[in-house]
Amino acid sequence: MKILKFGGTSVGSVESIRTLLEIIKRESASGENPVVVLSAMSGVTNLLVSMADAAERGEDFSRHLSQLENKHFEVIKTLLDVQRQNPVFTKLKIFFNELEDLLNGVRSLREITSKTRDLVLSYGERCSTFMVSKIAGQYFPDAVFADATELVKTDSTFGQAKVNTELTEILIRDFYQQHKGQVIFVTGFISSNEEGRITTLGRGGSDYTAAIFGSALNAKEIEIWTDVNGMMTADPRIVKKAFSLPELTYTEAMELSYFGAKVIYPPTMIPAFLKKIPIVIRNTFQPDFEGTVISHQSKPSNLSIKGISSINEISIINLLGSGMVGKAGFSGRLFSLLAREQINVVLITQSSSEHSITFAVNPAEAEKALKLIEQEFELELQAQKLEQPKIENNLSVLAIVGENMKQTPGISGKLFHALGRNGVNVRAIAQGSSEYNISVIISHTDLSKALNAVHDAFFTDLKKTLNVFCLGTGNIGSTLFKQLEEHREFLQQHNGIQVNVVGMCNTRKMIFHPDGLSLTSWEEELEQKGEQVDLAGFISQMKAMNLPNAIFVDNTASSKPIEFYETVFKSNISIVACNKIGNSASYKQYKTFKDTALAHGVDFYYETNVGAGLPIIRTLKDLMMSGDQVLKIEAILSGTISFIFNNFKGDAAFHDVVKLAQEKGYTEPDPRDDLSGKDFMRKMLILARDAGYQLEPEDVQIENMLPQSCLDAQSVPEFYEQLKVNEAYFYGLKKQAEENGKVLRYIGVLQDGKVSISLQSVDENHAFYMLSGSDNIISFTTDRYKERPMVVKGPGAGAEVTAAGVFADIVNVAAH
Numbered sequence: 001m002k003i004l005k006f007g008g009t010s011v012g013s014v015e016s017i018r019t020l021l022e023i024i025k026r027e028s029a030s031g032e033n034p035v036v037v038l039s040a041m042s043g044v045t046n047l048l049v050s051m052a053d054a055a056e057r058g059e060d061f062s063r064h065l066s067q068l069e070n071k072h073f074e075v076i077k078t079l080l081d082v083q084r085q086n087p088v089f090t091k092l093k094i095f096f097n098e099l100e101d102l103l104n105g106v107r108s109l110r111e112i113t114s115k116t117r118d119l120v121l122s123y124g125e126r127c128s129t130f131m132v133s134k135i136a137g138q139y140f141p142d143a144v145f146a147d148a149t150e151l152v153k154t155d156s157t158f159g160q161a162k163v164n165t166e167l168t169e170i171l172i173r174d175f176y177q178q179h180k181g182q183v184i185f186v187t188g189f190i191s192s193n194e195e196g197r198i199t200t201l202g203r204g205g206s207d208y209t210a211a212i213f214g215s216a217l218n219a220k221e222i223e224i225w226t227d228v229n230g231m232m233t234a235d236p237r238i239v240k241k242a243f244s245l246p247e248l249t250y251t252e253a254m255e256l257s258y259f260g261a262k263v264i265y266p267p268t269m270i271p272a273f274l275k276k277i278p279i280v281i282r283n284t285f286q287p288d289f290e291g292t293v294i295s296h297q298s299k300p301s302n303l304s305i306k307g308i309s310s311i312n313e314i315s316i317i318n319l320l321g322s323g324m325v326g327k328a329g330f331s332g333r334l335f336s337l338l339a340r341e342q343i344n345v346v347l348i349t350q351s352s353s354e355h356s357i358t359f360a361v362n363p364a365e366a367e368k369a370l371k372l373i374e375q376e377f378e379l380e381l382q383a384q385k386l387e388q389p390k391i392e393n394n395l396s397v398l399a400i401v402g403e404n405m406k407q408t409p410g411i412s413g414k415l416f417h418a419l420g421r422n423g424v425n426v427r428a429i430a431q432g433s434s435e436y437n438i439s440v441i442i443s444h445t446d447l448s449k450a451l452n453a454v455h456d457a458f459f460t461d462l463k464k465t466l467n468v469f470c471l472g473t474g475n476i477g478s479t480l481f482k483q484l485e486e487h488r489e490f491l492q493q494h495n496g497i498q499v500n501v502v503g504m505c506n507t508r509k510m511i512f513h514p515d516g517l518s519l520t521s522w523e524e525e526l527e528q529k530g531e532q533v534d535l536a537g538f539i540s541q542m543k544a545m546n547l548p549n550a551i552f553v554d555n556t557a558s559s560k561p562i563e564f565y566e567t568v569f570k571s572n573i574s575i576v577a578c579n580k581i582g583n584s585a586s587y588k589q590y591k592t593f594k595d596t597a598l599a600h601g602v603d604f605y606y607e608t609n610v611g612a613g614l615p616i617i618r619t620l621k622d623l624m625m626s627g628d629q630v631l632k633i634e635a636i637l638s639g640t641i642s643f644i645f646n647n648f649k650g651d652a653a654f655h656d657v658v659k660l661a662q663e664k665g666y667t668e669p670d671p672r673d674d675l676s677g678k679d680f681m682r683k684m685l686i687l688a689r690d691a692g693y694q695l696e697p698e699d700v701q702i703e704n705m706l707p708q709s710c711l712d713a714q715s716v717p718e719f720y721e722q723l724k725v726n727e728a729y730f731y732g733l734k735k736q737a738e739e740n741g742k743v744l745r746y747i748g749v750l751q752d753g754k755v756s757i758s759l760q761s762v763d764e765n766h767a768f769y770m771l772s773g774s775d776n777i778i779s780f781t782t783d784r785y786k787e788r789p790m791v792v793k794g795p796g797a798g799a800e801v802t803a804a805g806v807f808a809d810i811v812n813v814a815a816h
Helices: 012-032 044-056 062-079 084-111 113-138 165-178 205-216 252-256 266-277 330-340 363-376 378-382 403-407 409-423 446-460 475-486 488-494 522-529 535-545 563-568 587-599 618-627 638-647 656-665 677-689 717-723 727-739 800-813
Strands: 002-006 033-040 144-146 185-189 190-192 198-200 221-226 246-248 279-283 291-293 307-320 345-350 358-363 390-401 428-431 437-443 464-471 497-505 509-512 550-554 574-577 632-637 741-750 753-761 777-782 791-794
Touching: 002 012, 002 205, 002 618, 012 062, 012 113, 033 113, 033 205, 044 062, 044 084, 044 113, 044 390, 062 084, 062 113, 084 113, 113 144, 113 185, 113 190, 113 198, 165 205, 165 291, 185 205, 190 205, 205 221, 205 266, 246 252, 252 266, 252 291, 252 307, 252 390, 291 777, 307 345, 307 363, 307 446, 330 345, 330 363, 330 741, 345 428, 358 363, 363 378, 363 390, 363 446, 390 446, 409 428, 409 437, 409 446, 437 446, 446 464, 464 800, 475 488, 475 497, 488 497, 488 800, 497 522, 497 535, 497 800, 509 522, 509 535, 535 550, 535 563, 550 800, 563 574, 563 587, 574 800, 587 677, 618 632, 618 677, 618 777, 618 791, 632 677, 638 741, 638 777, 656 717, 656 727, 677 741, 677 753, 717 741, 727 741, 727 753
Parallel strands: 002 033, 002 221, 033 185, 144 185, 221 279, 246 291, 464 497, 464 550, 550 574
Antiparallel strands: 190 198, 279 291, 307 358, 307 390, 345 358, 390 437, 428 437, 497 509, 632 741, 632 777, 741 753, 777 791
């Protein structure tokens, strides 16, 4: 035999009651008729509380009473045959008249006791259960309504009554024997004392009623039917990737429930726990879903933790002082005081030096606790053996739970790494010796980010979500979006990564969406829904969203975003920069960015600063990390200049080749920005700094390849005219190289801590001789690669390869 308990949403509407009846029919057909425990219809308990409060204030409650009547009467009119309706209407009308008389009395006195409040609240369960039992009578002729106030006996602690288990079990067994074989519908939540006065069982009372009946009747299992698919790994409203757990032990379920999982209230499990009766959490609205089985022992699981739970609002009180050190009984005195005054302590942590105690309480009780402590320890405070206790508010508790934690090393490390990586500061830590639970107290504003970050860290079968904020939607930015969309499936299947672009910005507009923007229609969304751009506002909104695993991607060539890099790092957000201005300005700024990223445990990747998609910076870092000594670096790091000199041969004129490069989109609008070597200088400077040299831009020696008249031209057309005027100069350079069997190359060299960039002629023995198109090439001469240097070669310009480099950097952030 099973106990089926249905919550408020399960009896909250015509459709849900129809589903409830189908579930009972299916259960009855498969075995013994169940005992059905029902809550009040959804919203009714809150309505009754509002009516009681209104009556206590002397206000009119008739509108709420009419609403209550209509809610029940509409269900009866829809689900009960007409000829059966009158007796049910009559009984419910009697209930509502009694309730009205009771509330009129409260309004006259302007006072409501806890005894009267329990009586008011009892009408919710009595009305719903009587109504459903009569509707069920159409399908189960022997359906019987059981008022739990006649069966569940308690003390007189109104609002949170304690059950007289021995007497209650006798009464339940006798009633069940008298109605054996019938479908029994029981009112949840309510009970009565020895005098027959109605009491209530407190929070989770209907679940508690189900557990009491299950224990008394030695039920096979207790099914709790609610509106969720069992117990989840985290709160699905906050963690979108939370999933249902098939099994939990009683201990795991209690730990999760204590720390905020609303599906079941811990004390309600105790009767089932003592009899080892399984509790199954099922979803009324998805009855075929198997839900979560909570039992004495669960099957072995490969999950290191079972779930992550939280308490949204908590306050902590800190006691500090030498008066506690070695003082036997101090903690007992403190916590006995709080227990006497009914103040519930959620979490306790004490330093091993005994110099401080921190404990967490409900925020509503924090001030009361503080005053009690000040009174109790008045002498110690006056003697300055204790410092003035302090309250800290706006905090939350996050707890990870699971029986496997005690046999899995590294659980704490993984938890604190996930929190630290995302900039979540831990105010206090508590862990029991059983190792079923590790709890941390954090800022309330960080709770959502922390829950998502920790969930990603522990449930590795799921995809890790990266939240990307993109600056720049030009060639590189738009190509990156295309690549991310095209490779979405591949990333999820092979890298376990889901990239959500949650914010984007160009020179005109910016837009955000916490669940990710569409990468197929982003242009329309940005244009139609985007707000006017404000770079400082973009950064502020990014910080305010406070998302886990956040990455700021700078695909611009502007100096303005650089001003915000440091504050972005300090917000524990990684940066992927295509923009090379930040790393090629002063060495002090370069060092500040590196140090700040390191101090806050985030990444700073900028592979595309030097070679677009070529792995140049990564190769240099790997060489140095493995202990190799870099002796010399030679490089051609300008795709534009590479293209020009690869095509400046035969009868081609220098003027025509530069013009062709511009037409193909290889040069800046003014080709002198490329031919001056300034961009090349920035790349060589970044390489030198990554190689360990503290160089400034002025330390790089650049040989100018253009005659002065070309540099002095007042416009681009005039510049091209000067190239024609100086054609003999360029022809002479080419002819001299060809006569010696060489080719012209614009080469950067890093050697002995010095950087130079010059136009050189190289022969066929040189690694740079065979170069084509706009390829870049770099040669590393090291202790290990002395005779034959390591060479990296490939396209050094173009939106596709540069976006691919940014893409790779984003994936590398995920690896950390």
